[in-house]
Amino acid sequence: MxxxxxxxxxxxxxxxxxxxxxxxxxxxxxxxxxxxxxxxxxxxxxxxxxxxxxxxxxxxxxxxxxxxxxxxxxxxxxxxxxxxxxxxxxxxxxxxxxxxxxxxxxxxxxxxxxxxxxxxxxxxxxxxxxxxxxxxxxxxxxxxxxxxxxxxxxLRPTARRTAGERGVPLLIWRTPSFQQWYQTQRTANNTLLKARAEWVYRRGPGKRQVVYWALRTDIRVTAEDRTKPNQIVLSRPDQSTVVLYHPAPTPDDTVVVLVREFRSTATTSDAFIRELPGGAGPDHTSPKDQAAAEVHEETGLDLDPSRLIAHGRRQIAGTFSTHRAHLFSAELTAAEVATLRAAADTPNGEPGTTERTWVELHTYAEIRDGNLVDWPTLGMLAQVLSPRRSADGALQEAQE
The missing domain is CATH 3.40.50.450 (Rossmann fold)
Incomplete structure (x- = not known):
């Protein structure tokens, strides 16, 4: 060079x-x-x-x-x-x-x-x-x-950027989340005409790890032969999410593990979010290993990654953020369900952080009809508890 x-x-x-x-x-x-x-x-x-x-x-x-x-x-x-x-x-x-x-x-x-x-x-x-x-x-x-x-x-490692790409600084350009998003745009033959970093959130030693970022962009949309200006692209790392369930004769009676956690963004009546165990980890951790780690961290359950069935990956909030969820599931034994119920009053969380999670167990019908979770979570539950879950999930993950 x-x-x-x-x-x-x-x-x-x-x-x-x-x-x-x-x-x-x-x-x-x-x-x-x-x-x-x-x-x-x-x-x-x-x-x-x-x-x-x-x-x-x-x-x-x-x-x-x-x-x-x-x-x-x-x-x-x-x-x-x-x-x-x-x-x-x-x-x-x-x-x-x-x-x-x-x-x-x-x-x-x-x-x-x-x-x-x-x-x-x-x-x-x-x-x-x-x-x-x-x-x-x-x-x-x-x-x-x-x-x-x-x-x-x-400045090292560098990255060659041309035209509108010049507006993407290296600290964002290097992130897997940016490269993933930008590859989808190039695959669609769209052109980044202009970019400007509006915000980054960093953490870790020296605050060198970029976790969240936002770009203001002008993009030439080839399929529509027009330019879409002043669009905010917000991103964060992909996450792994796990449906832990104990089967019943019908999906409505199937028991599902939820994690209750205070989130400042909550608009629920008690200001807590109920969600599936999940989260993001270091960039080079496999989604399946991350899924098992999140289950242990948020529920206390030691789960061998080999028990996890993959159901593919999708965006969670496509109009708001580029990030995706890798969806997995694992069927629990009656003994594991009993252990989780017995520990429901004991909080879990990542040591040394402010994260605190509580395990809740509900049937699928209670979750759906009781308005316990958000729409994306309900969709993930529907995907896993469908009778076609294993075959479809394994096929989709293999194709990706």
Whole structure:
């Protein structure tokens, strides 16, 4: 892969494709006599970058100090959204480079997952910025070379993006949930004309794991020969869901295991959600293994994955989110049902978290007629308790 660094300055148009992009955020000199920090940053980037075409958005005109703000604000806004990493270097000098605009940009972007922060130890009025960096686990350094290294390291592995794809930052592009959604669009011959990251939710060490994300998109819908603008695409990891049941002569009398849990989104009379055991785990965990793990975590039942029958996967809320559920079922013994009933007053949950779940057992008729679960859950129960469940489920999973 050829190494190339392209510097884009106000108000130049960026290239039509790149493998990574970085924005150099920080104070601009206001007069020509004040030395800028950006030439040194660019030299460091050119010397240290390997790995394809890197675009560097440098909001300092090639002619030197900013004198005309016509188009500058719009260009900076676009560049900040395009960037995979925003390198903040704040050598604040209250007389010559007060960095007031930088404060605004930092407040806007420090929670984005794209920022790195650097400042000389002696630079004044940076304590609040440093505290925010620590709170959000933003990588930080106190020299410009170290700050550059942090930004470049976060760009690897790169990904080539063209045209509208450039608006998808690497932290979203790398997620299985994005790739899954985008592959469906490309399979349908649709074109991503424009994208902008609106929000990400991160957790884990260094907040490096992107769990939820939202993009604003313009998509060319080939089948309808039109463009669908300003659409929000919301996503999260796929989940594994399990119907645990003890059979009866009729589906209505079949006993089903539900999990009761407080969810802040609940609109039920008691503010609890009743759902099937399930959830998402690490990206590389198989859906079946994740299903068995969720059963143990939420019900306390040790279930060998070999007992699980697969019923395929579908979107759960297709008008709201891209994520899908992998549906499984397992037939319980009378002894297992008795054990679950005996432990119904004992909460379960993932150790070290705020999750707390309670087991409930109801017949399918009680669940359906008592309005105990939401529509997607009722649909999953209907799929499993249908007499055709095993054959259809195994066939669908094999085809996928």
């Amino acid at each position: 050829t190494t190339e660094v392209i510097v884009v300055t106000p108000t130049e148009e960026p290239p039509t494709w790149w493998d990574a992009a970085v924005f150099l955020a920080g104070p601009n000199p206001r007069v020509p006599e004040v030395k800028s920090w950006r030439p040194e940053a660019l030299d460091l980037i050119r010397a240290r970058w390997t790995g394809g075409r890197l675009v560097v958005f440098s909001p300092e005109p090639a002619t030197g100090a900013v004198r005309d703000y016509y188009g500058q604000i719009e260009w900076e806004e676009a560049g900040l959204h395009y960037a995979d990493q925003i390198l903040f270097w704040v050598p604040r000098d209250l007389a010559t480079m007060p960095a007031f605009t930088t404060n605004v940009e930092w407040g806007t972007w420090h929670k984005s997952g794209k920022a790195v922060f650097g400042a000389p130890p002696e630079a004044p009025r940076n304590r609040y910025l440093r505290a925010a960096a620590e709170s959000e686990q933003v990588p930080a350094a106190d020299t410009l070379p170290s700050t550059v290294d942090l930004a470049l390291a976060a």
